[in-house]
Amino acid sequence: MNLKTSSYSNLKYRSDIDGLRALAVLAVVAYHASPLQIKGGFIGVDIFFVISGFLISTVILQNMQNDSFSFLEFYSRRIKRIFPALFLVLVACFLFGWIGLYSDEYQQLGKHIVGGSGFLSNFLLWQESGYFDNSAESKPLLHLWSLGIEEQFYIICPFLLWFCWKQRLSPLIPILFLFVISFVLNLIGIHKDSVGAFFSPQTRFWELLIGVVLAYQKLYGFNIKPVLKLKTEINFPYVHSFISFLGLGLIVFGFLFISKERGFPGVWALFPTLGAAMIIGAGSQAWLNKNIFSNKILVWFGLISFPLYLWHWPVLSFIHTINNGNDASRMVRLLAVLSSILLAWLTYKLIEKPIRYAQKNKTTQLVFASIIVAFVGLITYKSEGYPFRTILAAKQKAWTDKPQVLSGYETSKIYHQVSVVKERDFYLSNVLNEKANIAVLGDSHANRLYWSLSDYKEMKLINIGRGTCPPLIDVEVFQNNGQSIGCQPLTNNYLHYVKEDSNIKLIIINAFYNQYRQGLILKANNKQISLEEALNNTLNYLCDSHKKIIVALDVPEVPSSCYQRNFPVWNIKFPPVCTTSKQQFDLQNKPLMKVLKSYPDVAVFNPGKTFCNEQCGEIDMHKYLYLRDGNHLNDFGLRKLSPSIHDFVRKELG
Known part of the structure; x- marks a missing residue:
């Protein structure tokens, strides 16, 4: 892997973090494929938040330490990391929707393509309904809400760290302050607006901030002096191994006991986020990290985790749609998951990796392609899903219904x-x-x-x-x-x-x-x-x-x-x-x-x-x-x- 930009050369690759990514994405895929069996699998997204916050802030802090940080370079790398696979999935959803969706369904897909292209899916879904509601399975781009949260976070976080660095201030105090505010808003939101608490960036940023705090601690300890110095890493093998096992225990507890019936995120999100932070913080030499999370199979899934996350839900959602809203058989769902893994691997090998590490910078082309996709989605929405495509769509509102129940x-x-x-x-x-x-x-x-x-x-x-x-x-x-x-x-x-x-x-x-x-x-x-x-x-x-x-x-x-x-x-x-x-x-x-x-x-x-x-x-x-x-x-x-x-x-x- 040849990274030409020297500012990124200081970030040491940790295979165990890719293994943790694998655990997160496989949990989410399992939950979406079989929600009754893996009730807490959706917390894999929260693990992703911590990983993302840790890795990205580590890069930013190290580059600032070396006086080599550039906003242009940072966002260029984010675009090359995110846009290729996302663009492919959005186009694939649009093409399938043209063939297989009724006009009202296609109109909604067009709106969600706009939201996905602009990383605003969480706001759209917040307006519509909840992540766990009955209509969720009819939204093939539902899962892009988490990508929206991440990218909204990375509009704010780099500027905060840069400002503190330029002022020769430790960013730890403002980071902890924002963490507390976000976490409290999350606790309040669960009781006042549970859907908002799930999709709002204000009530989710604390999860990424856990990763930022961890990155800061790994680099500087808890030094809050104006002049920051890199701390020396001291290894306590048994202590670190214990912390890693404890972190995994918190995550497994979340898989088993957290469900959609509980107010989430709330305090329940502490289990996957603190668990992930413990595993990452334990370091690559902790026994669990070295022998389990660095396993080649888990690392492979970790490498394709992003395209797998992007592909799996549209595949499952479209199968649900084709099946007229009925649950598919276990065999069909298994085939859907295997197909998603194949698509993810092909996307990683043929699209994501070549563009990400290409000699020629393709950032401008990727941004332009994203704008075109968003524009096509907007036209699809404004045209009410192109009703001329099909006999059915021209006349149907077959699923339009009147309320039937009034209890009380x-x-x-x-x-x-x-x-x-x-x-x-x-x-x-x-x-x-x-x-x-x-x-x-x-x-x-x-x-x-x-x-x-x-x-x-x-x-x-x-x-x-x-x-x-x-x-x-x-x-x-x-x-x-x-x-x-x-x-x-x-x-x-x-x-x-x-x-x-x-x-x-x-x-x-x-x-x-x-x-x-x-x-x-x-x-x-x-x-x-x-x-x-x-x-x-x-x-x-x-x-x-x-x-x-x-x-x-x-x-x-x-x-x-x-x-x-x-x-x-x-x-x-x-x-x-x-x-x-x-x-x-x-x-x-x-x-x-x-x-x-x-x-x-x-x-x-x-x-x-x-x-x-x-x-x-x-x-x-x-x-x-x-x-x-x-x-x-x-x-x-x-x-x-x-x-x-x-x-x-x-x-x-x-």
Whole structure:
């Protein structure tokens, strides 16, 4: 390795630090590939922060000691270290997104490309949501938040050290002062804004400052005199080995006991950061560092740690996207990790290393390339993800959804003695300070109908129910394994509520009827009961109230396989299985219609008529993407259904 600039020749290479890098990156990769097994693996990033702070500040301090520090040289080396691999990954994500992402997903990717190019990803993600939220897996550049923190730190740190050096002041006091401020802000932020505490540079800088303090201590001890002199390194093998083992113990503790449920970083981040500092501070001759962390395999992973960190998350994220938001199998995730390792090695050998150590300075070209990538990302964002790319993207918002759950005090008033509100419960109302006169009852499909009606202000609505719980009296729902879902107490309570409430004039019943015929088991009084018999009992119960009742048939279904993402996107063909003939739809509803014929005063709303084509010979629910999956209406579907359900309800109300 020939470094032409003499100012960098004083930094002695430590293979054990590359081994520690390997531990950090492999922990992060393992966490992202299998978060349930490696719950604390994400703390590998905190280890990176300490390593980075130590190495970079060591270089700066040594160069200042030799009177050879140059800001231009420092930032030029940062650019050559970071930009080549980052540029490659951003371009690869953009190209894959063109082929495989819907327009809204591609638009978001464009925004994140801008953030990644400008090292501002942490601020973008701070505005959007959290690192651990459910949408995180749909963001292939999520992991660039940590790179943003590092580069923001290196805007401030070199100038602070340079200023202190020029003033012949020890930087130790201001470094420790900033460390305390940042750490306290981190502790406060965990309780006030946990997402901000995770992504904010102010609440993360203390982790890099641990590395700076360590670098200072290794060079000067804790000398705070104005004139700094290099200290002589004294080796205590047993003490250093003990410190190294203790540091590893802190890190392993973090892997085992830190999880996303804990407030992080907070005090929990002390385990990986202090652990990393102890291992580095113990020196290259400590037994653990010399015999384990200097192992050739670990060192190899350490050398490719940066490109591996860049590649692994986009690969896993895109696999999650291709799989329609479902978790991939273990074998697929393993192959994704192995592919990431191969890509990282190729990037290191063919891109990163040649550019980093090239005779000719390519800093200007790298900056220009980064600006172009950022500009392309910005155009992608402004153009709403180039919707012309695909039939789907032009018409779809298949995953656009309305809120389904509102838990709290209002819900408990309806559900009475049931004090714990489950996340599938919903009590929604479009009425403020008034009494509703229309009750929409049922599972998540009834919730869709509610949203179709909710924009009409004259409709005073409440929507009561629970996902996977049909609006049927005295009925409990069981899974195939015999486990109860717990519907009966809630359902009986709200059916009694709407029956007795004099303000409610109209009751609308709807459910995903097919799942209660196939897959789930209905029981009343510990005996299995058919959907039709249960509906008959429910109508008998409600008809005594002399309220108007509408039974809404379910929307036409298509197999969930119709919503699998196809490649290449521009050649998507809709297979015949994704169309439902009107004859099939009527046959599906025949058992229900047989029951409803016995109740002439009960009105029947058939949503299938809304989704017929011009000849009404077949219903193509997939072509126009009215469903978000195989059976739930999405935002387009709700708008499509809204006029017909509104007219039907208004007619029944008179």
